[in-house]
Amino acid sequence: MMDKTLAVQLLKQMMEIRQFEDKIMELLAKNVAEGGSHLYAGMEAVAVGAISALRTDDYITSTHRGHGHAIAKDGDLKALMAEILGRKTGVCKGKGGSLHLADVSKGNLGANGVVGGSIGLATGAGLSIKMKKTDQVVLCFFGDGATNQGIFYESLNIASLWQLPVIYICENNFYGMSVSVKRASAVQDLSKKALAFDMPAETVDGMDVLAVRESVSRRVNQARSGQGPSFIVANTYRYYGHSRSDPRVYRTREEEKFWRERDPIPNFSRKMIEQGILSQEEVTQLEEQVKQAIEEATEYAIDSPWPEPEELYTDLYA
């Protein structure tokens, strides 16, 4: 039977991400948050399930839609929220912002404004591990759209050739901005792309946190024990538009409804309650607790100072 601590951890992180993203949406609407933010709501099971399969000394690389990964990789809600608002107390001192959340000390090698931009880095981190002979692994996240970028293929080839401990996770939410996988990729089953590199691949239900966790765990174990890289496609969905102004003309309300019904959070809660691992009350409590934490983080961020003008020129060279 499932461990209760784990159930709480998974559920709590998913709730944190969802509420964090809902809060950002609210702050964007109020112009408290400026600029864009690509929100992770709907996709929580992927980041949470996958990263729960890691040790704390393992690495991840993230994407332009990186809040979820950052939270799941032990991110501090306050420092993340402050970063997104561009405050001095942000995890990157307000210099990175939503698109560049990173915390190398915690193994998060960073979100990335460039689609596909971190796939090479992840591979390099894998090389580093292999050369240092530690038994860490790297989880490399990217979207379906990113699998059309040259560096994706170049990197998978090298990882497979050199048998690097990298798990490549494609978060297939069926669209790259407005362009569906149908209109962007010659193959609909994205796991086929690994065939070009003889890399083991599989597709997993990205709305099911346990399924993701299980699949990633297996691949992590392989990578840790020197069996090389793998490619996992997690089918999922993003609930919000690509950006705030996106009217979502490229997809139907029915399709959205279909995926809303598979919402990873209530589904996992329900399952845990059914299995007697958590009570409804505990779930409600957890939700409240998370709400509290998000409110605190928001307050913290809003009350935080802006960077000093001098900081424009600091942190450039080591």
Place this chain on the structure above:
Amino acid sequence: MMDKTLAVQLLKQMMEIRQFEDKIMELLAKNVAEGGSHLYAGMEAVAVGAISALRTDDYITSTHRGHGHAIAKDGDLKALMAEILGRKTGVCKGKGGSLHLADVSKGNLGANGVVGGSIGLATGAGLSIKMKKTDQVVLCFFGDGATNQGIFYESLNIASLWQLPVIYICENNFYGMSVSVKRASAVQDLSKKALAFDMPAETVDGMDVLAVRESVSRRVNQARSGQGPSFIVANTYRYYGHSRSDPRVYRTREEEKFWRERDPIPNFSRKMIEQGILSQEEVTQLEEQVKQAIEEATEYAIDSPWPEPEELYTDLYA
């Protein structure tokens, strides 16, 4: 039975290429030709077989090893030789050189100094054809090494997605400069790379001009009739080193011998003689004729004037 005119054409072109390349080697050694030249000797059956399957209004894109393609695509030996020597009478007025032989009027969209650099262009020419609804096709040549470049994958994806009339031909000579396919590619069967794009693929004996011709003809017909792109891997070998100074430490003399024995020119001659299509005498005559043509081209090139100093600034903008 095989058409005699065709046999003569194929054999003659292969001889032209071989003797052309041997001549360049000689000119390089004498410092009459300056700079580098990547020679096509050994690989003649690929260019000749493949391009013989085309109409004159079809396009090709070529590589850094482009002399063979240029000759096979109706190139003028004199103008090509003069170009390699940097003369005003060269096909590119001496501005391109060995790495940039091109003749757009004859459908040769150019050699390319960048490995993989012309794969995108070929795809664009395919799009052009599709939009103009002519029934031309594009043959896109590149090496095994080029299949590790991002643009290769990006382009194949688009070609397959949009069903463009492009035949991608990988000239697999088992090395990219000094790095063997074994050390550079996660798959040894390079045709597997097309699996990532659901693109039909096959491997052909690139030392057999008729086998290449047959395979390419079939794919050309498909492309012409709207059945989209395909990927052909032609296994072959380059006889010279990558460049003049290359001591070929990365491969064995035995391996070279193995491939020398499969030399596409004597093998095809022998076959034609055996089948009674050509006589030994005719073959010898052809060889003499080609020798004559190469000598003439060489003299022409050497006697040709250098570009005028003013030409440094011409031909830049249309």
Place this chain on the structure above:
Amino acid sequence: MREITYRQALNEALDEELTRDRAVFVAGEDVAIYGGAYGVTADLWKKYGDDRVKDTPISESAIVGLGIGAALTGLRPVVEIMYIDFIPLALEQINNQAAKIRYMFGGKCKVPLTIRTEGGAGRTLGAHHSQSLEAWLIHIPGLKVVMPATPADAKGLLKSSIRDDNPVVFIEHKMLYNTKGPVPEEEYLVPIGRAEVKKPGRDVSIITYSRMLLFSLEAAVSLEKEGISAEVVDLRTLLPMDVESIVKTVKKTHRVVIVEEDCKTGGTGAEIGMTIMENAFDELDAPIKRVAGADVPMPKSPVLERLAIPDPERICQAVKEVLR
């Protein structure tokens, strides 16, 4: 004259050229159904269909490659790279192929390709969505580089770019899309390669382009109140640069401030400055000043982002310094 936005002006240019010439087509990420990340290609897909307005995969290198191949074989592609920050992904194709093919092939072909892209800071999008990389592009012989600041120039120059037989990189600015200005109803072209004096003046020349034109004009208005008459020159095209217009304004005012949004070191302003050095040094009564972007990646924080690029106040200061 009617006033429309920079966005609409660009949209009209594309629409008119698509109608005028069947060889023209538009391709890029999210240009079709979505109408472009910043709405520039809105409704064109509905009007012209998949065949002429094409969504592409996220494959910047192949997108430009496609465009070159299509241009080389008779079409007039207009491809879009969503942010100039992603231009480096396609720079091999732009630099080595698009710009060089004609010359390398002895002038026996042409590459009538337009690459539309968009740059600049102002939306606190951070270091990967706020760059100004035009300086790289002016260092590529064989290209033309166009950077309009007003709706009228945007329309007229985009039409000229599409009709040009050479590869043109056409750089829009994200903070200009919503700006409005007078744009003729009738068809017109603005020639590539000609600067324009956007405000005449006597005491100092402010030479600039793209969004910095707006800040420079603001500065000029403030300066006017203090009795300083600034001439504001909008380069509009960066390559080829309009040396004649630059020399003319220097000969008139003898003092120059260059205003550019890109990072100062190795930026476009350096070339503008040296152009003056080489063509009008003796006309200068004071050293040229550059007001430029800070030499840092663009920080996210709005307070730092504002400091990282020029503003009207700093332009005024620089003007006063060169007048001292």
Place this chain on the structure above:
Amino acid sequence: MREITYRQALNEALDEELTRDRAVFVAGEDVAIYGGAYGVTADLWKKYGDDRVKDTPISESAIVGLGIGAALTGLRPVVEIMYIDFIPLALEQINNQAAKIRYMFGGKCKVPLTIRTEGGAGRTLGAHHSQSLEAWLIHIPGLKVVMPATPADAKGLLKSSIRDDNPVVFIEHKMLYNTKGPVPEEEYLVPIGRAEVKKPGRDVSIITYSRMLLFSLEAAVSLEKEGISAEVVDLRTLLPMDVESIVKTVKKTHRVVIVEEDCKTGGTGAEIGMTIMENAFDELDAPIKRVAGADVPMPKSPVLERLAIPDPERICQAVKEVLR
């Protein structure tokens, strides 16, 4: 002192650093078995094995990506891009990732990556193997850009680059590999960021770097015979630029010729010139002249190639013009 070639000097630098620090490794196309296209990594593979000297697939973008990821996680990669002409393939990774990561992440990490590459004309290799693209790189804050001209500087600067905690693009010149010069036997470093006066002079300053140093010194010798004393300054590092040394020489001679091999428009010389404009305008007795590469793709023909880049004669001419 013993004399060795630029190639050997570089090879020694790599060898010594590989021995000194287990975190250092070398990766790139043909760097292992072949020993590098120009022989710079010769024999290192035999000595250090596949683990520390790695042949890679032809994947420039991923090669640099690999280097960044490895640097970010504790190693000191030295990756090679065979020709600077292929740097654009990796420029997204260099510009957006390597150079910006530390700043974007609030200074909480470092990227001790060295990217070795090689540029320049002179071997009639045509437009894709002869470029000088350093001007792009100096426009990327967060990078350092090093371009040594002599064997001694090559060795000392490569060692410094490898030990530097920032991403460094180290640009060699194909025409220098066989040049010889004195190189100390004992270990030494040459600091990044410092120019050097390679020949003192009184009448005019020739500011240059990389191969053009050799042509400039040749020119200076000819000029000396005509009674003109030229000071030749070798920048060695282009980013950060040694403003102090530049100002010093200008204050001494009051006349400047900049010699650069890259295409003139938007080239490195523009930044050097504007640096003088901003820091020593009043010291100038004549306009600065640039002797630069022609604004064309590099033509193959040896007769055109020679015309496309500066030569000692044209440098002498320019010097005489600024002395008029």
